[in-house]
Amino acid sequence: xxxxxxxxxxxxxxxxxxxxxxxxxxxxxxxxxxxxxxxxxxxxxxxxxxxxxxxxxxxxxxxxxxxxxxxxxxxxxxxxxxxxxxxxxxxxxxxxxxxxxxxxxxxxxxxxxxxxxxxxxxxxxxxxxxxxxxxxxxxxxxxxxxxxxxxxxxxxxxxxxxxxxxxxxxxxxxxxxxxxxxxxxxxxxxxxxxxxxxxxxxxxxxxxxxxxxxxxxxxxxxxx
Numbered sequence: 078x079x080x081x082x083x084x085x086x087x088x089x090x091x092x093x094x095x096x097x098x099x100x101x102x103x104x105x106x107x108x109x110x111x112x113x114x115x116x117x118x119x120x121x122x123x124x125x126x127x128x129x130x131x132x133x134x135x136x137x138x139x140x141x142x143x144x145x146x147x148x149x150x151x152x153x154x155x156x157x158x159x160x161x162x163x164x165x166x167x168x169x170x171x172x173x174x175x176x177x178x179x180x181x182x183x184x185x186x187x188x189x190x191x192x193x194x195x196x197x198x199x200x201x202x203x204x205x206x207x208x209x210x211x212x213x214x215x216x217x218x219x220x221x222x223x224x225x226x227x228x229x230x231x232x233x234x235x236x237x238x239x240x241x242x243x244x245x246x247x248x249x250x251x252x253x254x255x256x257x258x259x260x261x262x263x264x265x266x267x268x269x270x271x272x273x274x275x276x277x278x279x280x281x282x283x284x285x286x287x288x289x290x291x292x293x294x295x296x297x298x299x300x301x
Contacts (some may be wrong), residue, residue, distance in 0.1 A: 079258060081234050082174060085219075085243035089262045090202065092161030095122075101158075102148060117152060122171050123136070125188035127214035157198060166265025168202060170272075170279075175205040177278045182208050182232045184241075184280045185226060189213030208232055212231035219243070220251035229255075239298040240275060242268055 087093040095113055103109040114231050116138070125132050131153035148152065154270040172223060183206055183219040185192075194201050210228040217224040243249050244262045252259040260271050266282075273281045274283055 079238060079240050079272075081180040081182065081239045082272070082277070083228065083232070083239055083257075084171075084181070084183045084206075084243040085241075085245075086183055086187065087160075088244040089242055090162065090183075091163055091165050091199070093159060093249070095152075095159045097161055098155055098159040099148070102168065112145065112148065112246070116142055121187075122152075123218070125191065126186040126210065126212045127218050127296070128189060128213045131188070131190055132272045145275060153190065156188070157195055161196060163202065164265060166269070170265055170269050171202060171205055174272075174277065179277060180232075180234070181206045181277075182210075182228065182234075182239075184210045184212075184228050185217065186218050187213040194246070219245070219248040222251055222255060225252055225255050225257065229257075235259065240272065240277070 090197040095117060096109070099113060100109055103112060120136065121138060125131060135149050135153065139149050142149070152290060171181065183203075187195075188212070189211060192213065196209075208231060210224065210231060212224060215224060215227060217227065219225075225241075229239075232239075237258075240286055241249075241252045241259045242262050243252070243258045243259070246261060249259045251259050257263075258275065260268060263269060269279065270281065272279060
């Protein structure tokens with residue numbers, strides 16, 4: 078019997094793409110693509126999720142690419158601008174689960190510095206969650222099994238009584254290895270259907286309004 082749900086945040090609850098921010102700052106499409114591909118890379122950003130301070134990572138990157146120092150510097154203070162709207166149907170799903178008194182939790186790979194302002198901005202969503210484990214606070218990132226063990230202990234739930242959803246296959250595999258029912262996220266309707274199959278007390282259909290489109294293309298980087 079599944080009694081609780083653990084969510085990922087990026088690309089499950091909210092869209093995320095650095096292009097949303099930087100297309101406002103770089104007019105030339107080829108220059109934009111090169112900057113996102115070669116300068117502010119996913120590996121560089123992953124350091125923030127692992128707990129490093131932006132002041133340190135940005136200084137190191139700017140020293141390597143001084144011609145881009147001003148653009149690198151905005152990553153931290155304007156990080157919220159790289160996060161798009163809630164994924165269509167997910168706010169409604171969270172609302173319905175909360176209304177049914179299903180305990181809600183999250184495990185997110187997120188900077189300890191970037192998380193608090195985002196959490197405050199999206200309080201309407203996250204106030205429904207009983208606890209959230211943030212990788213940057215713990216200095217442990219998915220798919221390290223240690224972050225799942227820490228979360229289960231902190232949340233006070235057993236692996237066999239919860240459902241975990243994430244958009245990254247490696248994160249799903251790591252959770253499954255610990256006995257957690259894990260769902261690779263594709264869209265809200267499919268995830269809702271799976272929760273109904275697992276016995277969660279929500280309706281099989283819910284409002285799934287289309288999210289407002291973002292002014293960026295469909296080439297989206299990996300959000301861990």
